[in-house]
Amino acid sequence: MRKLVVIVLYFALVFKGNASVNPKTIMLVLGSADAAVLEERVAIAVRLYRTQPIQKIIVSGGCGAHGSGICEATAMRDGLIRGGVNDQKIYKEENAKTTVQNYVFSRVLRDESDQKIIQPGDTVFVVSNHWHAIAVAARLQEYDRVVGRFYIEGSITPKATDKLDYVGIFNGQPDNDKFVLRGSWLTPETCWSVGDSLYYLQNNMVYGTDKDNRSFSSKRAEDVLPFLNLLDASHSRAFIDGGKFWWVRHGDRLWKVEKDSKKVSDKLVWSNWITGMPEAWKKGAFNTGVLWNNTLLLFANEKILVARLEKKGFVFVKETTAAEYFRNWPFAWGKSNVASAMGDPSTGNLILYRNMERMAIDQNLQVIAPPVANKLKWIEDPK
CATH class of the missing domain: 3.40.50 (Rossmann fold)
Known part of the structure; x- marks a missing residue:
């Protein structure tokens, strides 16, 4: 033919x-x-x-x-x-x-x-x-x-x-x-735990489940995280996991939000937050961040920012890629493109999420195992 x-x-x-x-x-x-x-x-x-x-x-x-x-x-x-x-x-x-x-x-x-x-x-x-x-x-x-x-x-x-x-x-x-x-289920923007339940924010929905995913629920994101309605909609939002709270960056604003109450406890200026922050990071978008072992990691599409925590705040250390910063970074994950990050309090490991997958990194910056699929039940009618 x-x-x-x-x-x-x-x-x-x-x-x-x-x-x-x-x-x-x-x-x-x-x-x-x-x-x-x-x-x-x-x-x-x-x-x-x-x-x-x-x-x-x-x-x-x-x-x-x-x-x-x-x-x-x-x-x-x-x-x-x-x-x-x-x-x-x-x-x-x-x-x-x-x-x-x-x-x-x-x-x-x-x-x-x-x-x-x-x-x-x-x-x-x-x-x-x-x-x-x-x-x-x-x-x-x-x-x-x-x-x-x-x-x-x-x-x-x-x-x-x-x-x-x-x-x-x-x-x-x-x-x-x-x-x-x-099309991207499940790729969370941020995630957190309450007792034995896990919660994931993706787009306009919060998905909640037990650790074995035997039961699940879904709610409108704004109903669970009401501060989302108050963010600057002209800019992207990025969740930086701080353990018991998030910093949420939107434009030149940085809000500290308590995970328990879901309320804003402090409002800061993003461009002044990290001493020595490069100009590109002050204006550009990034996906997520995490405070892990007194080190702040911010993940953009092709690079990460590393800052150290000191008494007066964060100080810029370097800009690099995840592929260079972590050992055995998987080829399929590109240079740095991570959707969300959080520290696991039970193991001390860093948990990263990207495009329907997740991966754990130990405190020696070593990738523990290849990425695994996020196999969580699909909700036919998300709220």
Whole structure:
């Protein structure tokens, strides 16, 4: 059978919604665990870049998906730069293992100023050599209020079971909160224990369960953590685990929140919190943090910040990557991209969560064992 040659030049879907004040044109390049396919998609993206005024580019794909030896986002970034693309325009999304996760993680990726890269009113070209780009572009437009366009070029042999709406990305789940939640279940933003119960915050829901996950409950996040309603919504939020409390960073604000009462006990200025903090950390987004053995660790997408606790507060020590700081860091976890972190009071170990997995590190900074899946029951109707 002859291969079907597909060339779809910036086909636009009809946008409905309010445009942003300064709309951008963005390219979202979808990754692949196959090196040859990845190279082809990069070449397609370079050709589109030469014909369109692209302001920002997201390359989406993690490390080691399906057992490959590729860090997809890094490979795509390097290929785009070789093709003449301005490296300052490229942002790496290094969590995604599937097309669903390309959407889930790219839509909330933030730039160096802690602003979402994809904003309502923007035009987003979803680039690939496969028709999965169509479904991703459609979902972005329907639920993220952008002008969705797909740019597909390549030779594909369809299978009898192939569907235009790849794995039901567009029509499979009309509730976008549920779609996003399930696409990364369970990847907590923070977690804590009360007696024998464990609680996980993910997106707009708190999931509670016993340690064996025999029973579970779900509640709206704002009902459990009412201070969430008061955070600066124009910036990301990051939970820093302090044991019996969290520090919650949002913009240039840092609130201390007691875990027992869930009440704010102190309000600080983020940019003044760590003596010697680099400027990039004062303005940029990071994912999570933890105070562990009198050392403060903050995790961003590709780097971590290390600070020591002194009598007058925290003092900056260094910026590095988790792959360099911890021993036997797994390749599939990239350089630093951790979703949440907490100290385990029973063992003294550091527990890290990332993209549906968790991993323990001992006090000698040694990864104890390879990451394991977070196999917690899925809630069909999350509150």
